[in-house]
Amino acid sequence: MVDETVGPLLLLSGTSHPQLAEEVAEKLGMPLGDATVKRFADGEIFVRINQNARGRDVFIIQPTPPPADNLMELLLLIDAAKRASAERVAVVIPYFAYARQDRKDQPRVAIGAKLVANLIEAAGADRVLGMDFHAHQLQGFFDVPVDHLYAAPVLTAYFQKKQLQDLVVVAPDVGAAKMARGYSRRLDATFAIIDKRRPAPNVAEVLSVVGEVEGRPCLIVDDMIDTAGTIETVVWALKDRGAGDIYVTATHAVFSGPAVERLSTAPIREVVVSNTLRLPDEKRFPKLTVLSIAELLARAIRYTHSNESVSQLFG
Numbered sequence: 001m002v003d004e005t006v007g008p009l010l011l012l013s014g015t016s017h018p019q020l021a022e023e024v025a026e027k028l029g030m031p032l033g034d035a036t037v038k039r040f041a042d043g044e045i046f047v048r049i050n051q052n053a054r055g056r057d058v059f060i061i062q063p064t065p066p067p068a069d070n071l072m073e074l075l076l077l078i079d080a081a082k083r084a085s086a087e088r089v090a091v092v093i094p095y096f097a098y099a100r101q102d103r104k105d106q107p108r109v110a111i112g113a114k115l116v117a118n119l120i121e122a123a124g125a126d127r128v129l130g131m132d133f134h135a136h137q138l139q140g141f142f143d144v145p146v147d148h149l150y151a152a153p154v155l156t157a158y159f160q161k162k163q164l165q166d167l168v169v170v171a172p173d174v175g176a177a178k179m180a181r182g183y184s185r186r187l188d189a190t191f192a193i194i195d196k197r198r199p200a201p202n203v204a205e206v207l208s209v210v211g212e213v214e215g216r217p218c219l220i221v222d223d224m225i226d227t228a229g230t231i232e233t234v235v236w237a238l239k240d241r242g243a244g245d246i247y248v249t250a251t252h253a254v255f256s257g258p259a260v261e262r263l264s265t266a267p268i269r270e271v272v273v274s275n276t277l278r279l280p281d282e283k284r285f286p287k288l289t290v291l292s293i294a295e296l297l298a299r300a301i302r303y304t305h306s307n308e309s310v311s312q313l314f315g
Contacts, residue, residue: 007055007087009305014062014073017278020094020294021061027298033058035080037073045069047076053084059129059301063095063277064116065254071097071116075123082124090127090304091120092297094276095252099134102141117141129300129310131276131293132223132251147310149300151251151274152179154291156186158272159219159249168192168213168243170220172234180221183249189219194234214242224252225273228259228266235266245269252276253290255283263287 012033013021025032034050058081062074074091081089101112113135120128121144128146133139139146159167167189171180177193184191192211218238225231225248235246246268253273255263263271264285272289273279279290296313303310 007057009301010051010053010056010058010086011301012049012058012060012077012081014060014070014077016063016065016070016073017061017094017275019278020063020275020292020297023292023294024061024092024298024301027294028302035077037077045072045076047073047080049077049080049084053081053086055085055087057305058086058089059092059305060089061092061094061297064093064097065095065277066097071119075119078120078123078125088126089124090129090301091125092129092301094131094293094297096130096133096138099138102135102137113138114141127304129297129304131274131297134223147300147304149296149310150314151276151293151296152182152186153314154274154293154296155249155251155272156183158289158291159187159247164189164217164219164245164247166190166216168211168216168218170194170211170213170218170234170238172220172222172230176222179223183219183221187219192218194237209237209241213238215244217245217247218243219247219249222248222250224254225250225259225263225271226254227257228255228262231268232262232266235268239267247272249273253279253283253288255279259283260285 010033011025012035015037022032036048038046060077064071078089098112098116104111128142131149132151139148169180169184169189169191171177171193192213195208220234231248247270248268249272251274260283271287274293275290300310
């Protein structure tokens, strides 16, 4: 059970991924808090917390993928908790939207990630728990404490059980290199990296593969799979160089547009993702395995609530 040292814990959820919130509540050994989130006829969102929140340590679980209603729900839940005199409001964001808009790399563009961070703080959040931010500098966009969690312990444990011999962990681009090196250390595997360029958004072109992959099983590692254009291109590049069975793993299964078709038809043995996002039936396919991060989130919430170090999750 939870050690209630800050004030009784109250766990709330929006409508983005209630299944994950229910699973986290079960891991914590407590019921999910009672909140109403509904739409008026014109589409406006109405939020009400239906139980006492005064003096309580409130945790709100809500991924924020499009549509923007998911982000708006989170902001309204934060505001409702603050106005209900909660002692502390922590937001648990398994998937942080707009994370790829983290810098001004073109003239006259918005930095969407910073704007979202400002909105969350302005609504009244006292703490943020995130999972595998696309850009690690997002932690610096907040002026409240941020705990950056990683799905790697869950995903690598799954592949450790497979005992793949002579495994090569492949980073699909330079941005994923640090993550892939971490996976290679945990899995006692060698490391390869793809040299690619992007001629257009969501379009990738492989220039070379740095590392030995011929005849060896390969695990492609990334933080998210969006349209799967990069993954598809990398898979075929590895196959052209004689790679053995190819596995793909990512924390966030965004699966936009043609992603499901690309992953289903590419020569991939298995695609392994976490449940940071709700996956409807139309986004599931036979080669897909979904692992739960509920235990990881529950432990992070428990440690935060009792003012213990969250870093022990990765020791």
